Amino acid sequence: MIKLVDLYKSFGDVHVLRGLNLEIEYGKTTSIIGRSGSGKSVLLKHIIGLLKPERGHVFIDDVDVTKLDEKEMNEIRKRFGMLFQGSALFDSMTVGENVAFPLREHSRLKESEIKQIVIERLRAVGLTGVEDKMPSEMSGGMKKRVGLARAIAMLPEIVLFDEPTTGLDPIMAEAINQLIVETQKNFNLTCIVISHDIHSIYTVSHKIAMLYDGVIVEYGTPDELRASTNPVTIQFLSGNIEGPITIV
Amino acid sequence: MNRADSFLDQLGKTVMRNIEEMGKIVMLFFSTVSWMVRPPLKIRDIFKQMEFVGVKSIFVVVLTGGFTGMVMALQGYHGFKMFSAEALVGSTVALGMTRELGPVLTSLMVTARAGSAMTAELGTMRVTEQIDALYVMAANPIKHLIVPRIIAGVLMVPILTIVADFVGILGGYFVGVEVLNINPGVFVKNIYKYVELDDIFNGLIKSAFFGLILSLIGCYKGFNTEGGAEGVGKAITEAVVLSSISILVSDYFLTAIMF
Ligand SMILES: Nc1ncnc2c1ncn2[C@@H]1O[C@H](COP(=O)(O)OP(=O)(O)OP(=O)(O)O)[C@@H](O)[C@H]1O
Ligand SMILES: [Mg+2]
Numbered sequence: 337m338i339k340l341v342d343l344y345k346s347f348g349d350v351h352v353l354r355g356l357n358l359e360i361e362y363g364k365t366t367s368i369i370g371r372s373g374s375g376k377s378v379l380l381k382h383i384i385g386l387l388k389p390e391r392g393h394v395f396i397d398d399v400d401v402t403k404l405d406e407k408e409m410n411e412i413r414k415r416f417g418m419l420f421q422g423s424a425l426f427d428s429m430t431v432g433e434n435v436a437f438p439l440r441e442h443s444r445l446k447e448s449e450i451k452q453i454v455i456e457r458l459r460a461v462g463l464t465g466v467e468d469k470m471p472s473e474m475s476g477g478m479k480k481r482v483g484l485a486r487a488i489a490m491l492p493e494i495v496l497f498d499e500p501t502t503g504l505d506p507i508m509a510e511a512i513n514q515l516i517v518e519t520q521k522n523f524n525l526t527c528i529v530i531s532h533d534i535h536s537i538y539t540v541s542h543k544i545a546m547l548y549d550g551v552i553v554e555y556g557t558p559d560e561l562r563a564s565t566n567p568v569t570i571q572f573l574s575g576n577i578e579g580p581i582t583i584v
Numbered sequence: 585m586n587r588a589d590s591f592l593d594q595l596g597k598t599v600m601r602n603i604e605e606m607g608k609i610v611m612l613f614f615s616t617v618s619w620m621v622r623p624p625l626k627i628r629d630i631f632k633q634m635e636f637v638g639v640k641s642i643f644v645v646v647l648t649g650g651f652t653g654m655v656m657a658l659q660g661y662h663g664f665k666m667f668s669a670e671a672l673v674g675s676t677v678a679l680g681m682t683r684e685l686g687p688v689l690t691s692l693m694v695t696a697r698a699g700s701a702m703t704a705e706l707g708t709m710r711v712t713e714q715i716d717a718l719y720v721m722a723a724n725p726i727k728h729l730i731v732p733r734i735i736a737g738v739l740m741v742p743i744l745t746i747v748a749d750f751v752g753i754l755g756g757y758f759v760g761v762e763v764l765n766i767n768p769g770v771f772v773k774n775i776y777k778y779v780e781l782d783d784i785f786n787g788l789i790k791s792a793f794f795g796l797i798l799s800l801i802g803c804y805k806g807f808n809t810e811g812g813a814e815g816v817g818k819a820i821t822e823a824v825v826l827s828s829i830s831i832l833v834s835d836y837f838l839t840a841i842m843f
Contacts, residue, residue, distance in 0.1 A: 381716075384720055385719075386716050386719060386720065406724075410722040411722075413719070413720060413721070413722040414722050416720065418717075418720045420713050420716070420717060421713075422712060422713055424712060424713040424714050424716065424717040425714070425717075426709075426714055426717070427708075427709075427712075427714070428705075437721060437723070438721045441721060441722070441723050442721075442722065
């Protein structure tokens with residue numbers, strides 16, 4: 337289980353997380369929703385140790401990762417894959433080298449096996465024959481999908497997706513949703529997904545957490561959220577301008 | 585607080601900030617060294633950087649070295665002619681190039697060309713989360729990004745300096761012998777007579793040190809970039825200014841120690 341306990345994080349006088357608690361089960365897909373700028377990406381970065389909280393703990397298997405040094409953290413990180421919101425592809429490497437990167441770093445696979453996996457993963461995200469292209473030659477949505485292929489290259493136990501379907505056309509978005517659902521099921525992965533796409537969220541999630549004002553205000557199954565009586569959740573899911581959440 | 589106090593306050597803060605930054609650069613150096621001795625080295629990345637820092641700088645270095653040698657011969661000739669010592673033009677050019685101008689000008693050119701590019705590249709990687717991506721994939725950015733660049737800097741700047749020295753002396757020869765009609769035999773003989781292997785060698789030690797400075801500062805500034813494209817621009821400016829100043833200042837002290 338991944339457990340976030342009483343997390344506090346601020347940048348200057350922007351208080352992003354204010355005592356956030358969340359328990360994420362293994363082998364399930366948990367989505368985090370919330371407004372733009374509410375701190376979803378920041379939350380994800382705390383799980384993988386890219387950011388350290390001012391206060392609070394992040395437990396992965398009862399290990400408090402906020403206390404680990406770089407070397408110990410790396411052992412934990414090997415169990416993770418992550419898709420960044422902006423893809424974060426290495427732009428000095430080809431698409432194929434990007435996807436192969438975690439395999440070359442941490443597996444003892446032969447070069448021919450790595451090539452095969454790269455082709456498979458790229459095909460899974462709907463890309464063929466792009467191995468030798470540079471990231472700068474690809475569209476935003478294509479980059480996102482390469483980032484996705486890289487995140488799942490090793491079939492890590494836990495995958496963090498920061499907006500996997502943003503910027504994709506509706507058909508491709510649906511294909512990626514199916515990919516997440518299937519990969520999660522087939523390999524019993526733990527997926528944590530950030531998304532603004534309500535439809536995607538209902539499709540992929542076992543659990544949904546609503547982040548608002550630096551804390552999780554609602555946490556439950558898709559059905560539970562649909563039946564929620566919390567005015568914040570109702571307003572967010574229906575996209576209503578009127579309600580407790582104000583635009584500015 | 586009165587004016588003098590706030591001035592001292594500011595001064596103190598600036599000094600502290602610079603000392604702190606220097607400490608961080610030194611610490612980056614040590615962690616780079618510790619990653620350098622831990623196999624496996626990224627041989628491919630090292631060669632890529634060596635090509636970028638070295639091979640692709642040859643043109644500017646040849647141009648700089650050549651014209652510097654030429655202008656030294658021209659200036660030296662007019663000076664030495666006053667007491668009929670034109671024969672010394674060759675050795676003056678050769679000594680000036682090998683001891684001082686070869687190392688310093690080469691390093692400054694490489695700072696402008698490659699040091700700035702290191703900052704730009706690492707800075708862009710920082711603001712587009714590529715460095716975070718390395719951390720997430722349990723790959724150490726110092727080993728992947730900084731070690732190859734520092735190795736390239738330390739190895740290639742001396743090699744480029746040899747090129748600059750050689751072309752500079754050639755340029756001096758061309759102006760001295762072909763344009764100003766100094767006796768070629770005398771020109772060359774005096775070079776052999778006055779330039780010692782130590783002059784060349786010490787110049788190369790200096791340039792290896794400058795190579796370290798410019799790649800270390802270039803990487804440090806890029807690695808610690810904050811705030812989007814504007815931040816990258818700012819980091820590049822700072823890296824070039826700091827590297828250039830550090831090269832010129834350390835040149836004085838290295839010279840004082842070595843010669
Ligand atoms: N490195 C940083 N330095 C300063 N402020 C930051 C940093 N990272 C995030 N923030 C701030 O933290 C807040 C939350 O940012 P975050 O990226 O987590 O939002 P988000 O919920 O992912 O939004 P979006 O849906 O638009 O991606 C924002 O106000 C942002 O300005
Ligand atoms: Mg985000």
